[in-house]
Amino acid sequence: MISLKSLGLVVIFLVAGCNCNSTSSDNNELDVCEIDTELTCKNLTRGTNCGCVSKGTKAKCCHFKLNLVADYLYNNCGFNELTALYFFNCSSLSQPSISQLDLSPILKKYPNLQTLAFTNSDYNMIKVDPKVGNISNVRCLNVSYNSLDNSTDVANVINSIPSLQLIDVSNNNLSHAPNISGRSDFSLHIANNEFLNCDGIKEQMLENIKFVHPDQTLCRKFVTITQWSKEDTVSLNLSSIASTIMIHKQCPPKCSCSESRIVTEKGENNQNQVSNIAVAVNCSYRHLTKMPESLPTYTTTLDVSHNNITSLNLNGLKPDSNYDKLNYINANYNEIKTLQTLEGSEFLKAFEYLSLKGNQISKIPHFLEKAVTGTPSGKGQILLSDNKFECNCDTALHMKPMLVALEKHIVDFENIYCNNMEIKIIDLVNEKVCTINEINYIYYIIVAEVLLLLLLVGKVSYDYWVFKHVGYLPWPASKMPRLPCDCVLEN
Structure with missing residues (x-):
């Protein structure tokens, strides 16, 4: 049967x-x-x-x-x-x-x-x-x-x-x-x-x-799994192997591309482990002026150091640019002046490493603090030394506390120096950096407003005393035109 x-x-x-x-x-x-x-x-x-x-x-x-x-x-x-x-x-x-x-x-x-x-x-x-x-x-x-x-x-x-x-x-x-x-x-x-x-x-x-x-x-495939730092046997689907064949075809001009590691992550519904072959792209020393327009499938590592890149604009990329798996960027020694172009990018939601040493960055935006501590692994690392940070009172009051709070994430925070003075940002002293000319102008305004208020109260009080004892209004009030309500008050 x-x-x-x-x-x-x-x-x-x-x-x-x-x-x-x-x-x-x-x-x-x-x-x-x-x-x-x-x-x-x-x-x-x-x-x-x-x-x-x-x-x-x-x-x-x-x-x-x-x-x-x-x-x-x-x-x-x-x-x-x-x-x-x-x-x-x-x-x-x-x-x-x-x-x-x-x-x-x-x-x-x-x-x-x-x-x-x-x-x-x-x-x-x-x-x-x-x-x-x-x-x-x-x-x-x-x-x-x-x-x-x-x-x-x-x-x-x-x-x-x-x-x-x-x-x-x-x-x-x-x-x-x-x-x-x-x-x-x-x-x-x-x-x-x-x-x-x-x-x-x-x-x-x-x-x-x-x-x-x-x-x-x-x-x-018997490999060393990078995330867990141990040797193990992982299961790869043949599509991930096939994608590595396309590496040389998808590699950006002037760059070199290679297989870097095995990435193991949760599959659909967080049930099955899925392994993929990650790709590393090296575009260092290539005289680039902007980020590569597209990367090979499943690129996780990008090195664009020692170029002439002026912006890390990861929000203006095409949907098929394959930046979605990127979690490691080395952009050391370029001409990047601001980090504002990174705000809201997919990279900041799950990045592991961002190195920006030797650029022209002058400020650290506040959104970076939330991005670093809000990654799924909570282990995002940033390098910011050898930049053009202008130190003043605002730096001491806002940027210094941010660096201290992100000490575990900003790897070189002790080596971040001011560009306009020989001192580390974390060594700035508020009393020395924040001079009278920089911070006391607000107090002058407050004192002036208080004095004006006291003068007004004094003048009103004097006029009231004169009216009660002498019976006539002070000269400024007597010259004012009569209002419709004056007859009601007189009656």
Whole structure:
């Protein structure tokens, strides 16, 4: 009987064909890889009579043991000119400990086959006679959901069938991707091989091998995770590996780009760990006058030191400039005069390092304090020494307390000197810097206002005394025109 698990897999297959047509239309989809959805498995167990059904030149066989399967089908089931043949939940009659799938008899007996599939079985070895493979027309081979563990066997099969354009080896036990050479625009589906190693995959991509569903295909890589400072094995999806191939194409003019580290972060809904290969861009000593317009995908580190950049305007960049993952900027020794252009930028929301030594900055804006302490990690670091800070009373009253408050974040706060005097900003003394001319003018205004108020009160009091005792108003009041309310007051 068919188990529930097997039945579920059958349903999956019937919906998706043999998975050989799983490449996108952009990759020249192999529409010949579909198995007719009306071909359903008979309710038979392995080893019974012919468990095959057919429709036209397509056939599907389920749940029996195979030996010389080509002769079995040809003699007992009456199939002749097949173009698509699918085996589901079948096994070999070879040695009990070795389940080997030999495709040669099938290819020899049915040379017109374009789609061939052996899925949900127990094969751990696969082979084909190169002489037979040369006469084959098979374009799609699906051997998913088996126990294949030797990538060399798979590579030999691929290289022995010149007509082959796509192979599905997903859901097996492969530890390495098969080494495919000299096959331009070949497609490989290798998802869900639990112990698949990342080594060699990038080289395969450079050979124009297309990996089906790269976002869903994970491989294992042994690395040192920068955030945790320890060695570990991380899972990378093939899209992140593919993106590193585009580094040299996306690298800004005059700059150099390279892989820098593995970044591990939370996936969707904060459930799964997702690892990506971060990119470092070096644009130092390139005579740049502005920030690069765009960066390679997943750039986290940017060095633009020793240039002639006048502004860190990260708000005016295009949406596809790839600055969204940037968390490290070295802009030392440029001509940057203000930090106001950084206000509200995405960089300040999650940055880890910002070095601005040797520029022409004269003030530290207040928004920087909130940005530094408000990053998710709370570990943002800034370097500001060797700038053009003009020290005065305002510097002592406002900038000095800010530097002290951000001592853990401004790495070189003890080396930030005044440009107009030989003293560190943190050593400024209010009483010495804030002279009378600078801070006491407000007191003069206050004293003057108080004196005017006292004079006004005194004058009103004097006029009232004169009116009560002498009976006439003072000269200024007597010269004022009569108002409508005066008659009411007189009555």
